[in-house]
Amino acid sequence: MAAPGGSGPIGPYPPGVTTDEEQVEYDKLRRRVLWSMPYGLYVVGSRGAAGADGPPELNGMTTNWVTQVSFDPKLIGIGVEKPALTHRLIGEGGVFSVCTIAREDRTIVRKFTKPVEVDHDARTLNGFAFHAGVTGAPILDQAPAYVDCEVRQAVEVGNHTFFIGEVVDAAFQADEETEVLRMEDTRMNYGG
Ligand SMILES: Cc1cc2nc3c(=O)[nH]c(=O)nc-3n(C[C@H](O)[C@H](O)[C@H](O)COP(=O)(O)O)c2cc1C
Numbered sequence: 001m002a003a004p005g006g007s008g009p010i011g012p013y014p015p016g017v018t019t020d021e022e023q024v025e026y027d028k029l030r031r032r033v034l035w036s037m038p039y040g041l042y043v044v045g046s047r048g049a050a051g052a053d054g055p056p057e058l059n060g061m062t063t064n065w066v067t068q069v070s071f072d073p074k075l076i077g078i079g080v081e082k083p084a085l086t087h088r089l090i091g092e093g094g095v096f097s098v099c100t101i102a103r104e105d106r107t108i109v110r111k112f113t114k115p116v117e118v119d120h121d122a123r124t125l126n127g128f129a130f131h132a133g134v135t136g137a138p139i140l141d142q143a144p145a146y147v148d149c150e151v152r153q154a155v156e157v158g159n160h161t162f163f164i165g166e167v168v169d170a171a172f173q174a175d176e177e178t179e180v181l182r183m184e185d186t187r188m189n190y191g192g
Pocket residue numbers: 001059060061062063064065066079080081083084085086087109112113114115116188189190
């Protein structure tokens with residue numbers, strides 16, 4: 001995972017912020033402002049291209065940069081850092097899923113911050129049961145809801161790619177009223 005907010009102070013700076021010290025202070029302040037923006041928290045499922053030999057590579061990744069970007073067609077965008085395995089798999093496979101997480105399952109997000117261990121026979125990702133969506137992207141069985149998407153655009157944005165996918169399937173897997181996890185329910189943050 002990239003260092004939060006990059007490796008050092010990043011410009012541009014507003015008027016009056018000129019010395020190294022002021023730039024460092026402003027950088028920290030801007031990070032806190034960006035962290036104060038509310039987000040949801042999801043597990044994004046990805047699969048690589050189907051290989052001739054063996055099953056396709058799969059992954060699940062804790063992600064908060066997720067938003068709907070059009071209602072006709074139904075498009076969802078996700079920001080994925082370039083070094084991530086998920087980035088390569090979405091690039092190859094052209095699909096992804098977005099799973100919501102029940103608030104009571106909050107510890108799950110810590111299990112999806114690096115490439116997962118996939119057991120194709122037991123159908124588990126890091127021990128969590130999954131099934132393949134219509135796109136072949138993995139969907140956690142315990143996700144209260146999911147959307148399954150085909151990539152329509154990949155927009156280069158700095159050190160991330162914003163993958164925009166059309167929702168080709170969506171469903172609840174638990175009671176619709178299940179409370180889903182948001183970033184503020186954890187002590188974690190990302191970006192900034
Ligand atoms: C709370 C939290 C939110 C995260 N949100 C994102 C995100 O929106 N986009 C992203 O690329 N990585 C995000 N990450 C980092 C990834 O979960 C992961 O550490 C990294 O990208 C590597 O994923 P990989 O398994 O695909 O290699 C987040 C991590 C945490 C702990």
